[in-house]
Structures are given as C-alpha cells and as structure tokens.
Amino acid sequence: MDIAKRRNATLQTVNRFAGQPLVIGSTDCGKMVISHLRAMGHRPRIGEGGTWKSALGLQRFLRRHGGSGAACLDDWLPGRRITPAMRIIGDIVELPGEPPFGCFGICINNGRLLCWLEGMEGAVIAQPMQLLAAWRT
Template identity: 45%
Template sequence: MIRRRDAAQATLDHFSGRPFAWGGSDCARLIAWHLRRLGYKPGLSRGGPYKSALGAHRALARAGFASLDQWLEWMGLAPIPPAAAIVGDIVKGTGDDVFGALGVCLGNGRLLGYSEEAEGAVVMQAIDLAAAWRAEPR
C-alpha cells in the first residue's frame, strides 16, 4: 500500500493543474506515467507522437491496441469492479468519445484525471465509473 500511495501522490504532484494536451498531458500519458512509478513498462510510445484525438486513435492502433482497455490488460492489469478500486488502481469514467476517461484512484471516492470542466488534471469525485483495473506494484 505504501508504494501505491507514493505512486499516486507522485502522479498527483506531477500532473495536478497541468493543462490537457493531446500527446503530452492527456489521460493515457497520465496513466503511463503513474504505471511507470509502479514498475510497469507501458509501451505506449511505440505508437508514435500525436496531437489530436484522431492522432491518438491512430497511435493506439499503431501500438497494436484497439482500445485503452486492451492496452491496460496487455500490461497485465486485471479488470476489477469499479467499487473495488483502491489507491493506485486505474479507473475509467464514462465519456463521450471513443476513449472514455482514465484516471488514478486516490482513495476515499476520489480520482485524479482530466475533466472538460477544469483547466488541468484535477482531483474529482468518482461518480459514474465504467471500469477499473488493479495496478499491483511490480
């Protein structure tokens, strides 16, 4: 739990208030950065750079994944019920686009992620989660 807490805090410190930018500060980059703190090798960069939603979709496909869900499972993260997510786990909210919205569980019903209503990455209340993955430290 200490490694989970430390990784979640480091991710919060690094991304908090950082403006959303496709290919630099987006939910996939936030999750990849967090997972590196837990000992994972995300491999997302093999899809190449991108600067838009369409570019992100193409980069994901070039990396060999049909979805972010598939990418998370490729790394060995096991799907879990969203209600079972604990500090450091990855959660996915419902979204209007093909990607959904990934975030890092901070505990106590909170998560770190990007929201259309905020300038940058923010801590928000988890209300409508569609999926979650267990991110065990390696």
C-alpha cells in the same frame, strides 16, 4: 506492492499532473496512465510507432493497440481488471468520456480520482458518480 509504495507512486503522479491543462500528446489521460504505470513499476509495451502528439495520432495509437484505452490496459495489465468497487489507492479507472478516447483516472483515496473532467481548467481530484472499469496496478 505495499500500500506505502502505492501511496508514494500515486503522489508522484498527482504532483506531476494535478492542475495541468488537457493537452493531447503531453498532459492527457493516456500519458498520465503510462507515467503512473511506470511509477508503479510496470513497463507498458508501447510498441512500434511510439506514442501520440495529436488527437489523430491518439486515434492511430488506439487502433494499433486494440481500439481503446481499456484494450491497452488489458494488454499492459493482463488479469488485473477488477470491479470498480474494489479499487484502492494507485489503481486505474475508466470513466465515461468523449468517444473515441474515453476518460481514465488514478485512484487517490476515499473514492476520489485524479482525472480531467469537462469544464475544468486542469486535472482535478474529483469524486465521480459512474465508473466503467478498473485495473489493479
């Protein structure tokens, strides 16, 4: 995908999620990642049981899909894991987050991400200090 298409898909994700409060099951990291993957032309295989509507449902979803959000991304984007330093606009990154869920963000530009951070009222564009993993979308 060329950079202009990556930018447009990322802008669509930003417009949909920026400023939205964290509500597990409707506006959370996982829903944002799935929506972004679809905007980027991917079709993540959600599998039986669909998605989630609560924290307990999210735990069940993660158990069915490898135990973590990173396992889901490895399955949905096989062979696309990259080092976080190689990320570009539209890529997905994992940040330290509350177990067992973790935290995921979408790369915007200049090292910034769209993500939910503790203490913030909604999804924000931030420049995190630590990244755990990254995937090329």
